[in-house]
Amino acid sequence: MAFYLLAAFACVHNLLNPQNTGPRYGLLAAICALLLHGIWLYDTVVQVPGQNLSMLNVASIISLIISALMTVLVIRFNVLLLMPLVYGFAGLLLAADSLLPGYYSVHLETRPEVLLHIGLGLMSYSLLAIASLLAILLGFLDHRLKKHKLSNLPAMPPLMTLERYLFRLIFVGVVVLTLSISSGLFFLQEMFSPGKAHKALLTIVAWCVYVVLLWGHHRLGWRGRKVIWASVAGSILLTLAYFGSRFVREVLLS
Structure with missing residues (x-):
């Protein structure tokens, strides 16, 4: 969550200072957030046996996919204006999933x-x-x-x-x-x-x-x-x- 907020803050800073040509700390923070988010979701969703596909877990998976795709997209061309919203929402969903854990067990390994x-x-x-x-x-x-x-x-x-x-x-x-x-x-x-x-x-x-x-x-x-x-x-x-x-x-x- 901290890395998502840091990435969102870095995007806002770059929007307000377009002449900034320093290291892309925002991109580095976003990559760290995505990696840690994936590890956390694997630990939360994948269980033995079965998987926990609660509503917030599924929403968090989707936010991870969207954040990862948007990070690739912003590298290709400038849609930086959307990135604080994307990273901020991913961080909020992650916080909600942590504070309000749900349980909806499925067994996808057999299907x-x-x-x-x-x-x-x-x-x-x-x-x-x-x-x-x-x-x-x-x-x-x-x-x-x-x-x-x-x-x-x-x-x-x-x-x-x-x-x-x-x-x-x-x-x-x-x-x-x-x-x-x-x-x-x-x-x-x-x-x-x-x-x-x-x-x-x-x-x-x-x-x-x-x-x-x-x-x-x-x-x-x-x-x-x-x-x-x-x-x-x-x-x-x-x-x-x-x-x-x-x-x-x-x-x-x-």
Whole structure:
């Protein structure tokens, strides 16, 4: 948690001092945070026998994936404006998981197909969550550009470059989400059973939203607000699908 906060502070410092060309202490702190986070999650989730996939553990796994992917992304091009939020949220989830431990035992070692399905689901959610963050950043920069207020912001990637990366992420995320849904339909007989059908339906609706978005961009040239709202709506639907019932069962009814 300390390394996440240090990385977030370093990102804020670099945003306020764009001329800073010293060592990338923020990147070093972020790498330390990611490594320690992974070790902590392994110790918390992997048990003998079984795995503890409580809601906060799953959320913490997703935050680790998002933080790692965003760290790679910020090295490729400048999305530093998002990094304090990403690292700060990962640190808060880690704190919540430490202070409010939950327990939801599964045995994935006996069902590798379920492990594949869950892994694909977590990766697709992470990719599409990052896409929604980029969409929000794109909307923010577009708004500032129209107001002629970009001069007081740190250096940002060109809007066309940001939009190109956004649609690449959405495309890859949809491909992985398609594999996740397909693996569930093929391997999980209980996918549409009572108590789980809403998760499958919300996930399929989110998939439809993203597919329509990609089609609209490719065939009709959709850009701007349509892309932003569709990306955020798809991310919200996936969040409700993955965490809605778990939140009710593990928090409200516990």
